[in-house]
Amino acid sequence: MSFFKKLKEKFTTSSDSVTNKFKDGLSKTRNNFSSKVNDLVARYRKVDEEFFEELEEILIGADVGFDTVMELVDQLRYEAKRRNIQETSELQSVISEKLVEIYEGDAGASNELNIQEDTLTVILFVGVNGVGKTTTIGKMAHMFKEQGKSVLLAAGDTFRAGAIDQLEVWGQRAEVPVIKHSEGSDPAAVIYDAVQSAKAKNADILLCDTAGRLQNKVNLMNELQKVKRVIEREIPGAPHEVLLVLDATTGQNALLQAKTFKEATDVSGIVLTKLDGTAKGGIVIGIKNELQIPVKFVGLGEKVDDLQPFDPEKYVYGLFSNVVDEEEMEE
Numbered sequence: 001m002s003f004f005k006k007l008k009e010k011f012t013t014s015s016d017s018v019t020n021k022f023k024d025g026l027s028k029t030r031n032n033f034s035s036k037v038n039d040l041v042a043r044y045r046k047v048d049e050e051f052f053e054e055l056e057e058i059l060i061g062a063d064v065g066f067d068t069v070m071e072l073v074d075q076l077r078y079e080a081k082r083r084n085i086q087e088t089s090e091l092q093s094v095i096s097e098k099l100v101e102i103y104e105g106d107a108g109a110s111n112e113l114n115i116q117e118d119t120l121t122v123i124l125f126v127g128v129n130g131v132g133k134t135t136t137i138g139k140m141a142h143m144f145k146e147q148g149k150s151v152l153l154a155a156g157d158t159f160r161a162g163a164i165d166q167l168e169v170w171g172q173r174a175e176v177p178v179i180k181h182s183e184g185s186d187p188a189a190v191i192y193d194a195v196q197s198a199k200a201k202n203a204d205i206l207l208c209d210t211a212g213r214l215q216n217k218v219n220l221m222n223e224l225q226k227v228k229r230v231i232e233r234e235i236p237g238a239p240h241e242v243l244l245v246l247d248a249t250t251g252q253n254a255l256l257q258a259k260t261f262k263e264a265t266d267v268s269g270i271v272l273t274k275l276d277g278t279a280k281g282g283i284v285i286g287i288k289n290e291l292q293i294p295v296k297f298v299g300l301g302e303k304v305d306d307l308q309p310f311d312p313e314k315y316v317y318g319l320f321s322n323v324v325d326e327e328e329m330e331e
Contacts (some may be wrong), residue, residue, distance in 0.1 A: 003097035007317045019314055025300025026318035029281030033062045034320050037095065041088040047080050051088055055095075062279075063251045065286025072098055092323060096316045103288050103312045111294050111310055114240045114268070120198055121205050122231055122238040125271075126224060126261055127245035128212040129160055132273035132299065136245050137207050138170025139307040140297075145174050149204040154194030155180035156187040156227060157209045167209055173304070177201075187211060188226045195234045208239070221264035228265065243296065245271045246287070249278040258291050269296035271307075276300050284315060 011019050036058045044051040052073050059069040075098050076091065085091055115121050123140075127133045137153060144151045153171050155178055157163035164180050171178035179194035191208055198206040210227060213220050231238045244267045246254040254272075261267055270288075275281055275298045284295050295310045 003093045003100075007096070007313065007320070010313070011317045011321075018308055018311075019317065021300045021306060021308055022311070022314040022318035023321050025276040025298070025306070026281055026315070028276070028279040029062065030319055030322060032279035033058065033282065034322060036061075037092065038323065041092060044088050047086055047088055047091055052077060059282065062282030063286060064282035065252075065255065065290050068102065068286050068289040071289070072102060075102075092320075096320050099285055099319075100312045100316050103285055103315075105289070111269075111296055111312075113296060115205075116240060120203060120235060120238075121240050122195070122198075122208065122235060123205065123241040123243060124208045124210065124228065124231065124239040124265075125243050125245055126210050126212070126265055126267070128257055131212070131245045131247040131250075133157075133212060133245040134163060134166045134170065134209055136243075136271050136273060136297075136299070136307060137167065137209055138174060139299075139304055141170065141174040141176045141205075141207055142304050143307065144205050145176060150201065151176045151205045151207065152194060152198045152201065152203045153178045154191050154206060154208040156190050156194075157211045158183055158185050158187050158190060159211045159213060163209065163211075187223055188230045191227050192230050192234065195231060199234075217260070224265050241268050241296075242266055243269050243271050244293070245273060248272050248275045248281060248283055248299075251278070251280050251283060254283060255286060255290065258287055258293065262291060262293065267293055269294055271295075271297040271299070272310075273299035276306075281319070284310070 040054055040058065056069055056073050059072065060066060076094060079094050080091060125133050125137055141151050141153060153167055153176055155164045155167045158181060164183060168178050179190065179197050181190045187210060194206060194208065210224060211220060228239065242265050244258060244261050246257060248254065270293055272284060272295050287293065288295055297307055298310050300306045300308055
């Protein structure tokens with residue numbers, strides 16, 4: 001059974017709203033990426049070296065990442081020989097299969113959040129200004145509240161004008177308390193007070209915002225390390241997650257940001273925002289494969305419930321759903 005047929009059986013008959021969010025949220029990337037793959041398959045009926053070279057260009061154009069593209073195409077060459085695939089149409093299903101395999105290649109990296117049972121979970125959010133960090137925190141607060149958890153927010157971005165007010169608005173929407181100091185105050189002091197408040201209230205989740213002034217990189221990274229030390233001192237083993245928020249529409253620049261933050265903090269996962277706003281959604285695969293940091297959540301729209309846990313198979317289905325639908329019609 002082809003990988004497309006497996007996806008079809010799993011998702012095309014499903015009324016799962018999350019699957020549809022992936023399908024709708026990846027429409028720009030699908031129209032850009034899989035339509036180009038379809039055109040390529042139509043032009044090259046037979047699998048040959050020219051076909052693979054053009055496929056490399058399409059994958060690089062989707063921001064999959066150079067190293068990942070080389071690895072993927074080498075695997076496709078090998079599979080074409082091993083399975084004696086001569087028709088390019090037969091290779092389409094293998095492309096989707098290999099994308100999932102590459103993403104899931106590191107068995108040690110989990111997409112699941114490290115949520116503590118019966119004790120406080122601290123999640124630290126890092127990332128540059130403008131990527132949607134504060135909005136992501138607000139949406140995640142809403143998600144945890146819907147799960148029946150007690151949540152607190154810490155307004156640790158004390159330098160960006162309006163950051164505290166923005167987080168307070170999200171706190172009001174989600175009916176979640178926000179621990180804050182005045183603008184320009186010490187972020188570590190805010191986080192300390194938030195930890196004490198979370199302990200006193202027996203909260204389940206503490207979500208901590210931080211500053212994102214990457215242009216002043218040394219100071220920013222020192223601040224983040226100080227905040228992390230405060231959390232570690234007050235709660236051994238915390239923060240339980242350090243989530244790096246990246247804007248998918250910035251493409252390869254997001255990959256560079258990820259490398260910078262990975263050097264300074266123990267990033268445990270990525271939240272990739274605005275995936276619905278880019279035609280280069282292949283960045284998901286590039287980040288995971290080249291940095292070995294799992295993408296744990298993706299932003300698939302502007303609604304409060306459009307922040308979704310990342311699922312590699314739903315992602316690939318979103319990329320190739322038009323091809324899956326065409327196969328179903330043909331059958």
